Amino acid sequence: MPPVHLTTAWDDPATRRAWTKLLIGAALGQILWPAAWLGLLAGYVALSITWTLWLFFVPLAYTFYRAFLQCAYWQGAFRARRLLRQYPWQVYETPESGVGNLPGVRDGCAWLKFPNPEAPDQRVTMVMHSHVRSLWWGGRLGRRARAERKAQVREIWFAGDPRFAAVIAVPAPRHLYVIHQRPSYDPGIPADSQGAGPRALELARRAGVRVPAPDAAGS
Known part of the structure; x- marks a missing residue:
């Protein structure tokens, strides 16, 4: 469980x-x-x-x-x-996913889509930008992956906010991987509130994610 x-x-x-x-x-x-x-x-x-x-x-x-x-x-x-330490586990069954073949996603990069916490009808795309520990995931999320491999990522554990960053894993948990939006950790890209409310921004900030300062986010 x-x-x-x-x-x-x-x-x-x-x-x-x-x-x-x-x-x-x-x-x-x-x-x-x-x-x-x-x-x-x-x-x-x-x-x-x-x-x-x-x-x-x-x-x-x-x-x-x-x-x-x-x-x-x-x-x-x-x-x-x-x-x-900040987010609880959530469980998603067969979230939409793939490798490449999506606007704005480079060929060879695996991606998944998760619900926006403040607008559950919307899906937020998260891309595995770093190949560190991503080979295992990429070999199972692509369309060409064998059925037995796809079955290993049917249930995804998710701890985070898809607008910023999260840890994903398969049950147990195993194969922990930090998946994130580029502005969340890259100081060369302006921090983006992604439309998140004050509580979500504060939680992301405590989790070590780069988000706009409170006055900038509210302006």
Whole structure:
């Protein structure tokens, strides 16, 4: 049973355990990926044969990329915690979703639509802008996904506000992912109230989302 009766998703012990696994994964990646890169580099230097560069180039490039990417995993984990501490879980059965093929969505980007909290008849599109931890979702939300894969995302747990940011997961919860509108975390884009009322804006602000200042939102 999804813990929809709780005040916030964080009140659910299973949610806290899932987040702890998320954090542990980020910590292990911070250690293992740089270590793998250094090990491969040391192996290449030890061999000192020019042609072996082709054997090491792809693994070296990938491990360096993953080591560089680890800051995004840490960032995602702490953003998830702030959201989970403010919003309760909601459950949506087979929300409209896909990969690309939607105006304003880049090819290859997965997306879902959720009800606007203050206008339930309206649907708000949320796009998985970051590919960090999104491969699992993208492989199940697209039209070409096999039926057994689609079944894994039939029920979506949602904690947040689709106008700003949210944590989505599949039951248990598993595969936590922070999905958000670009202005919510990008300081290069002006914060947008998205038509939200004062209470929704204050809740989003407490969850760490960039929203307009109270005077700007009310003007």
